[in-house]
Amino acid sequence: MNVNVSANVLTACRPWSRVDIAAHAARDIPEGYYVNLGIGIPVLVADHIPADREVIIHSENGVLGMGPAPAPDKINRWLINAGKQYVTLVPGGCYMHHADSFAVIRGGHLDLCVLGAFQVAENGDLANWATSASDSTPAVGGAMDLAAGAKAIWVLMEHTTKSGESRLKHRCTYPLTAPGVVKRVYTNLAVLDVTDDGFVVREMAPGLTLEALQDVTEARLRIAN
Amino acid sequence: MNVNVSANVLTACRPWSRVDIAAHAARDIPEGYYVNLGIGIPVLVADHIPADREVIIHSENGVLGMGPAPAPDKINRWLINAGKQYVTLVPGGCYMHHADSFAVIRGGHLDLCVLGAFQVAENGDLANWATSASDSTPAVGGAMDLAAGAKAIWVLMEHTTKSGESRLKHRCTYPLTAPGVVKRVYTNLAVLDVTDDGFVVREMAPGLTLEALQDVTEARLRIAN
């Protein structure tokens, strides 16, 4: 499941897997957080939160306290997540309608939303809903509400596109989901904070150097003090 | 319980009681109506709806399907109406919070709101919350929401003040609750519609003539065709 990065970097390091990326984010979520997990790598985060740490997961289709996928013989066919997969409800969870669910989101009650993205810019701009301004059937879903509403936005994504283009940009070239909202990015190559001075590298994949990472990154990188 | 009206009218007719006024309004409420009943004479309406006619009563403190006062040994001390009296819930009734309750009101879902008033003007203006513009502790409650929100507003009140002043005005002199909303008025002397041409008398207390009624009424009256 490792992703496509330019050859020099691949030979220099062991990139993290999608599961590793999710596990890194899971490790950093404090107990008691209310968290929404987007479609893609983010939904994997739930499986990596330590069993002794209570984190409450929200799904924008009106589920607060979402649990893991059910056993095949225990499916509640009225209970799905935002990705339209069958899920479960944990004890203490509850249901709400869409206006209430988005009041939770827009009202700033989620401590964190973990999203996938096409691009993140060094000013925190997020592009995760459309890959061109002329997309004829764009599908925004709840992405803009989550990006504008949650107290913090983390992005989990592969560091580059399949063709090797950096997803960490000086400025996003794809249509924005929200400006200036991303606080942290977890990729297959690094964990980075978005600061007033742009991306700051907190952690790199084993064997990777800042120079090699910069080589495959359009945005300018700095190392954490 | 008859009210104070000028002497010539009193000798000429038998004014209706507060209970009569409430009964008149009750008689005119169609089956299936969702109705809010204000404090004062309006709350008496509930007791006069025919037993075979289902009318659903709303109380703005979050009760839809309000029933009559409970027997003294059957009081639910968490269940009051907007006048802070103990009430009951009928089968099919339910509770809601204040924002939802006023969504019912403001959203135009009530077929009818029956209110008390200080004054009603011939253009439908309603004054039922303050008796002077300089009232130092005005108390509006839900009156403005109800007046602006319900599909129809009926007013139940005595025709004149204790000192004999008409409550049916050319223009209200008290602060408005809402402009142009009253559709019908039930008093101890008459039942009147508010039309584009002002008040139209539909019914008068026994023994009363239009001339005698006009004598105690500031607004100009017309008789229904």
Added chain:
Amino acid sequence: MINKIVKTAAEAMAGIRDGSVVLLGGFGSIGLPYALVDGLLEQGAKDLTVVANNAGIGRIGLARLFDANRVRKIICSYPRTADPIAFLEAYRAGRVELEVMPQGTMAERMRAAGAGIPAFYTPTSVGTKLAEGKEEREFGGRKYVLEEALYGDVALVEAWEADRWGNLTYRSSARNFNPVMAMAAKLTVAQAQHIVELGALDPEQVPTPGIFVDRVLHVPYGEPTVT
């Protein structure tokens, strides 16, 4: 006696006019009133504007309305599903117009319609192309866009239980858009898996009070099979 329960889909759909704005409950297939959509197809109203989170799946439900060329415009947050084939065919052939809006904005615009709020400000979409042409305003130093209430002529919703007053409950995440849509339309029609006696529902637990509901059709179809 108030009795909002109707016997047939034809009764449930009576009077729906060409050109109506139809609010259609559900998220994916869950909470989507398939029997009412089939009834609407049968009934024949056309030039519809449909408001729904998704734009239909395969050849069932909403997809049938696209195939029958009944939908002039769809307003949704996420037109793409696992299999949006009927929508895509209609869209590519220019037979249907698409308006995409953020999911929370869609929900709140209908809640506003039901609550008598003609317009409100929201932070969602500020600084994006979905805010283009929208009125922008600052409150407390942050930018917001103005969104107007989204009213329906008809709402088609799916419920778990219903009584003859139209009180509705839902099951799990099948609640989704149904309660806000029920508030927002002039005519609200529900299909319910179970019809219960008046008084059988817990009064503390009625997400949609009957005041928002005009007609109820009993459709005990069992478990949803697609998501």
Added chain:
Amino acid sequence: MINKIVKTAAEAMAGIRDGSVVLLGGFGSIGLPYALVDGLLEQGAKDLTVVANNAGIGRIGLARLFDANRVRKIICSYPRTADPIAFLEAYRAGRVELEVMPQGTMAERMRAAGAGIPAFYTPTSVGTKLAEGKEEREFGGRKYVLEEALYGDVALVEAWEADRWGNLTYRSSARNFNPVMAMAAKLTVAQAQHIVELGALDPEQVPTPGIFVDRVLHVPYGEPTVT
């Protein structure tokens, strides 16, 4: 383990600052968290702005805060109750400022605060003196006034049941303002008649999910005795 249940009123009130905007649940005495109000008196915060439907009864609850001169301003829809003596004394002595607003506007302004809506338009109060100075605007040929969200620093609410995640249920009309106030404040403290195990509440019936609640105090006081 998340545990929002606190042991004492002092813990429940910890950190409330002078000058706070305090949203106080209840309609009359029903659903009013008397134990928390007493705790707030004990805690000592002053210069408070209190948002509540009524302005206190006799010499209990909110009335005690007036008597102790802790309230700088009260925002309510109906200051008059059967016995608003403490409020009237403070008001006539010029010790407290009064702002009256329509009940539904008050509820909706707090719901807006909780829902991330900074402002909305409403028909309520148009053409009255309560609309004076307010921005007016037409939508669809009808006039509306602009109302801004009403945020609380603290909400004090009363619940029937609560669990350690702060999920709350209410009883009958004691629900009233409590759910919207719980959404609208930075710090929400609930007093609950019953503490239940996590998972004991029906997930279809949680009017206030724990995400809106920070602290819960168990106050099994029994039946309210005044309305």
